Amino acid sequence: MSEAIQAATRGAANDAKGASAEASDASLPEIPRAMRCAARGIKKAFGSTPILRGVDLEIPEGTFAVLVGPSGCGKSTLLRLVAGLEEADEGTISLADRDVTELPPRDRDVAMVFQSYALYPHLTVRDNLAFGLKLRGTAASEIDKRIEEASAMLGLAKLLDRLPKQLSGGQRQRVAMGRAIVRRPTIFLFDEPLSNLDAALRAEVRVEIRRLHDRLGATTLYVTHDQVEAMTLADSLWVLNGGLVEQKGPPLEIYERPRTKFVATFLGSPQMNLLAGRLVKENGAVYAEGGGVRSRVDDERFKSELDDGREVTIGVRPHDMFLAKGDAPKIAELKVEIVEALGSEAFAHGWLTSSGPTVIARLDAADARTVKPGSVIPLGAAPTSIHLFDAATDRALA
Amino acid sequence: MKHLRALVTLIALVATIVLPGCSEPPRGIVLWHPYRGGEEAALKKGVLRFEAERGLKVTVLAVPYEAYLAKLEAAIPRGNGPDVFVGPHNRLGEYLLHRLVAPVGDAFPDADASLYEPVTVAAITYEGERWAVPLASKCGALYYNPRLLPEAPRTLDDLAAKRDFALGPGVWPLAYESHTAYWHSALLHAYGGELFGAPKPGAAEGEAKLPPGFAMTGDAAERSLDKARELVTTRVVPDEASGDLVKTLFTTGKAASVISGPWLAGDLEDKVPYEVVPLPSIAGVGAMRPFLTVDGVFMTPEGAKSEGARALARSLGDGVSASERAEIGKQVVATRSYWSAQDDGVAAAALSPEAKRQRKLLVAFHEASADAIPMPVSPAMNPVWVPAEQAIRKVLRGDASPRDALAEAKARYDDVMRAPPREAASPAPLVVVVGLALLAAAFAVVRRVRAPGFRRELTASKPAYKYVLHAALTILVLVVLPLVAGAAMSFFAGSREDARFVGLGNYVEILTARGKPLLSHGSFYLTLLVTVAWTVVNVVLHVSIGLVLGIALARPVLRLRAIYRVLLIIPWAVPSYVTALAWKGMFHRQFGAINAILVALGAEPVSWFAKFSTAFAANVATNAWLGFPFMMVVVMGALTSISKDVLEAAEVDGATRWQAFRLVTLPLLRPTLLPAVVLGSVWTFNMFNVVFLVSGGEPDGTTDILVSEAYRWAFARNAQLGYAAAYAVIIFGLLALMSKVLGRIGAGDAKEAL
Known part of the structure; x- marks a missing residue:
């Protein structure tokens, strides 16, 4: 974003602070009114290390937005900026049409669930829940009502008089959520709230969080590095990388149409297989060739970018590959090294060429029994499931 | 093998304690003196000449003046002290009290009386006997x-x-x-x-004697x-x-x-x-x-029996030795022959200007000594x-x-100087009190022993007892035994030599303020009030200053944090008496830094130690300066254990900085602060250094706290050790009670938090 536009954005935001009602006549990039949370041109550096390098974020009312990305991508920093726990170097943040860029956390009306839960160790569960309300001068009867509601919702009723140290990890997690819920904030902020739980509990609480969200209809910003959480929870998924938004949208759309090689590999487990190759036109059809793969590509999707001889990276998700039986068209042959049988399905690890990278393909559970390490198996994949990325820019062809 | 090693250790231990006490008795005549420099050189010269003339061996030992009396008291009754020693005459009363000296006899025959300045002879004469050979005098x-x-x-x-x-x-x-x-x-x-x-x-003998006082x-x-x-x-x-x-x-x-x-x-x-x-x-x-002090050669009871020792003492007073002490030791000697030589102007012509000046000084002091009054003995x-x-x-x-x-x-x-409490007619009250205490202790022990699992716990932790045995023994010897001895002392009155058993008499006197109004000057209750006020004010200041600074230093945004931290810990690192003396100087009315600042600001200088309130404030300022670093360090340590997330959670929950501090930080600091407060209270309650050195109880003993009051009874008021010991026992009881109460509050608190 150029300096001029940033300045203009800030100007607009400042106007909005003064008179938010008439701030709609904009030729400037205006914050849409329906947005519960919006951030514009956020930049933030710690010392000389840039963390966020110009991020825009928009979360419509009632949306469950998830920020996902690898460690150090800036997702937690962005969340803390929204909470007001950090100050942005540049850019504006507004919550419910109110510019909060300069406001301290207490004036932002946000609630946050911390990774460590951050319960007040010296207060009972009840007092933990009531803390924020008391500070805001909420009437005692109202506090009791809200605590009752929240504890019923979260199954905390029996724990209200305990201290945090007397609770299990899952219970603490629920208290932390309860503390946010009773506040009825503009937006819920979650900072990797499940990473201190064991795997089974994590799956359980994950569902619970989504259920709560659906029930409360609360606007939520959720940070995680776990793509399963990201995929399952999000209405709107924001993939961050290197301080920039790499791609945003509904999770399935991102999964199916990753716009960059990074997004393609970040989402999906096991990772998408990537092979260097090029495009070849034959008989009016276009083929992607390289690394032992030769597959027709769906020209509808790629529009006009399918130039003959273009250098590309070919991407195929393991789940999109199958054992080509009979006369089904095969795109490659895999020399199998290991077969991981998971019961419901299996993954074959191996190589397509002697010098190529490891490739993973999904097998049906039944086929897993017949495929032995050392054997060579034919693999098929639908042309529509092939992803193509420009070899130079790593951007998806579109 | 194991037992052998233990035995060897034990023998070594006993040897280190016992051996110094039974070292080989020194040979010949032993002379102790507190002199240094020229005075010591002059004395040694005289001794050497005596050795050469008489063919006798003299062992000369310089003993630091600070420990002089204590060493004499310790050594002479055990027979390993000196035969003759040099000391100031005004200690004679104490020497006599502890039976450290005997009349000098033929070391100072009547014939010699005219050899010495009359005023010095008067000084060493007490109850008709001469107790020393006068060497030199000091006066203003x-x-x-x-x-x-x-x-x-x-x-x-x-x-x-x-x-x-x-x-x-x-x-x-x-x-x-x-x-x-x-x-x-x-x-x-x-x-x-x-x-x-x-x-x-x-x-003179027979002269009407007033009662000393x-x-x-x-x-x-x-x-x-x-x-x-x-x-x-x-x-x-x-x-x-x-x-x-x-x-x-x-x-x-x-x-x-x-x-x-x-x-x-x-x-x-x-x-x-x-x-x-x-x-x-x-x-x-x-x-x-002015007062006059005469240094003389005293004879110990053992030395007085030795003809050689008496001869040594006499020879040290003779004209040759005297002139050596005057010339080399620059002392105002007591021997008249030296001065008459000066009057005659003998050899004065040949002197260097420096020596002339020196001699002039001596003559002046000699002149002054003629009119001086010997210190009472x-x-x-x-x-x-x-x-x-x-x-x-x-x-x-x-x-x-x-x-x-x-x-x-x-x-x-x-x-x-009041008469000590009546000798306890019967030890019954004491027996009842001590008996009840022992009974209670025994009851507690029995209950503990009969508790289920006690035996099992005891046997299970046998190795642990072995590990702490040496420490327990050390504490027993160094802490428990003196404590018991001190407590036992509190049942006696009078000086060490004629201590009388008075049972609870000392306690009764203390607790009844010796029959005066309960809050009269110097009474136990008034001092207790001052002590409690002193403790409360100080601990409040320590904790609040420590909190503020600890929190300020914990802020990550502060630049040069390490430097500030070191600077703020320095008051703690400097020995407290040094700090106390420095502060006392700063509070001086005419020359102190604080009044200089006040004057520079246009205020009237304050006579800090003239009023209770200002003297107390001066003490408090000094002690606050000494005490806050400890609390600051405790706070800094405790702060690191408070998760940053919790404070951020409070911030998001809507707390202002002050609310976050009051509602989150402070309650989380409490479990760590409380033991520190208990410790700080005990230290402050007994903070002798500051009170003794800064105000010294000024004005008029009103700023004294219990422990400095106890000190005064022991060391400044006719050595009423029993009375002081009773004070100490009461202080001990009060502190034990206070720790218990504060500890209970702390325990209840720790249960709640974390």
């Missing part, structure tokens, strides 16, 4: 700066004429330690008064105090000048004359020109007469100083008339 004289005073001042009025800084800005005509009884007595003697009653040293009463004493006050109020003399200050004023030319002893000359060197003359007289009254003299000094200070400050102040001082002296 007037040093004056000839640049400021071309004429030697003869009278106080000469000096008073220069008042109001007639000699220059900030130049005092005269400086001396006017608030001390020692130096005030020169004035007192001028008016014919006395600090201490009969028996006077040198009093506080004698600073009556017209002469009052007039002397009026005069001292006049000198201060008319700005002839600075008030509350310490010895150091007197010296500094003189060397910097800010005092035209000072009254001090021969030791000052050594410090002056060439810093300032000076002359020495006898003390000035007071017109129409008489000469100021009775051990009952000791309790005189403190009340006398309190009276002098009170008068100098203008807080009381001389008559009232002296009457009060006399009453205090009498209180200190």
Whole structure:
């Protein structure tokens, strides 16, 4: 974003602070009114290390937005900026049409669930829940009502008089959520709230969080590095990388149409297989060739970018590959090294060429029994499931 | 094998304790002395000559003056002390009390009486016996700066004429330690008064004896105090000048004359020109007469039996030794032959200018000693100083008339010297109290032992007991036994030599304020009130300053944090008595830094130790300075254990910085702070150093806390060790109770938090 536009954005935001009602006549990039949370041109550096390098974020009312990305991508920093726990170097943040860029956390009306839960160790569960309300001068009867509601919702009723140290990890997690819920904030902020739980509990609480969200209809910003959480929870998924938004949208759309090689590999487990190759036109059809793969590509999707001889990276998700039986068209042959049988399905690890990278393909559970390490198996994949990325820019062809 | 090793360890341990006590008895005559430098060299020269002449072996041992009396007391009764020793005559009373000396006999035959200056002979004569061979004397004289005073001042009025800084800005005509009884007595003697009653040293047998005691009463004493006050109020003399200050004023030319002893000359060197003359007289009254101390050679009871030892003592007093001590040791010798030689001008011509100057100085002090009053020797003299000094200070400050102040001082002296509690008729009450305590203890032990699992716990932790055994033994020997001995001492009254069992008499006296009103001056309850106020104020200050600074230093945004941290911990690292003395200096009325700042800001200088409130504040300021780093460090440590997330959670929950501190940080600090508060309270409750060194109980003992009061009973008031021990036991009980109560609060708290 150029300096001029940033300045203009800030100007607009400042106007909005003064008179938010008439701030709609904009030729400037205006914050849409329906947005519960919006951030514009956020930049933030710690010392000389840039963390966020110009991020825009928009979360419509009632949306469950998830920020996902690898460690150090800036997702937690962005969340803390929204909470007001950090100050942005540049850019504006507004919550419910109110510019909060300069406001301290207490004036932002946000609630946050911390990774460590951050319960007040010296207060009972009840007092933990009531803390924020008391500070805001909420009437005692109202506090009791809200605590009752929240504890019923979260199954905390029996724990209200305990201290945090007397609770299990899952219970603490629920208290932390309860503390946010009773506040009825503009937006819920979650900072990797499940990473201190064991795997089974994590799956359980994950569902619970989504259920709560659906029930409360609360606007939520959720940070995680776990793509399963990201995929399952999000209405709107924001993939961050290197301080920039790499791609945003509904999770399935991102999964199916990753716009960059990074997004393609970040989402999906096991990772998408990537092979260097090029495009070849034959008989009016276009083929992607390289690394032992030769597959027709769906020209509808790629529009006009399918130039003959273009250098590309070919991407195929393991789940999109199958054992080509009979006369089904095969795109490659895999020399199998290991077969991981998971019961419901299996993954074959191996190589397509002697010098190529490891490739993973999904097998049906039944086929897993017949495929032995050392054997060579034919693999098929639908042309529509092939992803193509420009070899130079790593951007998806579109 | 294991047992062998234990046995060897035990033997080694016993040997280290016992062996020094039974080292081989030294051979020949043993001489102890506290001298250093030239005095020591001169003494040794005399001893060497004696050895050569008599063919006897003399072992000379220099013992530091600070420990001198204690060493004599420890060594002589056990038979490994000296045969003869050099010491000041005014300790004679104590020497006699502890049976450290015997009359010198033929070391000082009647025939020798004319050899020594009469005043020194008087000093070492007590109850008709001569107890030492006089060597040299020390007394005060007037040093004056000839640049400021071309004429030697003869009278106080000469000096008073220069008042109001007639000699220059900030130049005092005269400086001396006017608030001390020692130096005030020169004035007192001028008016014919006395600090201490009969028996006077040198009093002839049969002369009517007054009971020894506080004698600073009556017209002469009052007039002397009026005069001292006049000198201060008319700005002839600075008030509350310490010895150091007197010296500094003189060397910097800010005092035209000072009254001090021969030791000052050594410090002056060439810093300032000076002359020495006898003390000035007071017109129409008489000469100021300082106290005189005579160093003599004393004989221990064992040494007095040895002809060699007696001969040694006698030879040290002879003319040759005396002139050596005068020339090399620069002492004002007691032997007359040296002085008559000076009068004759023998060999004076051949002297270097420096030696001439030296001799002139000696002659001046010798002249001054002729009029001096030998210090009384009775051990009952000791309790005189403190009340006398309190009276002098009170008068100098203008807080009381001389008559009232002296009457009060006399009453205090009498209180200190009061008859000890009646010998306990029967030990029954004590037996009942101690018996009940033992019964309660036994009951507790039995209950504990009979508790299920006790035996199992005991056997299970057997190895643990082995590991802590040596520490437990050490604590038993170093802590528990002295504690028990101290507690036992509290059932006795009187001095060490004639301690009498009085049962709970001391406690009864303390708790009934010795029959006076419960909140009267110096009563246990008043002191307790002061102590509690002292503790509360200090701990509150320590904790709040420690909190503020600890939190400030924990802020990550603070630059140069490490430097501040070190700077703020420094008060803790400096020994507390050094800090206390520095603060005392800063609170000095005329020369202290704090008053200098006040004056620079246009305020009136404050006489800090003249009023309870300001003296207490000065003590508190010093102790706050000493105590906050500990709390700060505790807070800093405790803060690191508070998760940053919790504070951020509070911030998001809507807390202001202050609310987050009050509602989150502070409650989370509590479990760590409480034990620190308990410790701090105990330390402060017993903070002897600050109270003793800064205010010294001033004004008038009102800022004394229990522990300094106990100290005074033991060391400043006729050694009433039993009474002091009873105080100590009461303090111990109070502190044990306080720790228990605070600890219980802390335990309840710790259960809640974390």
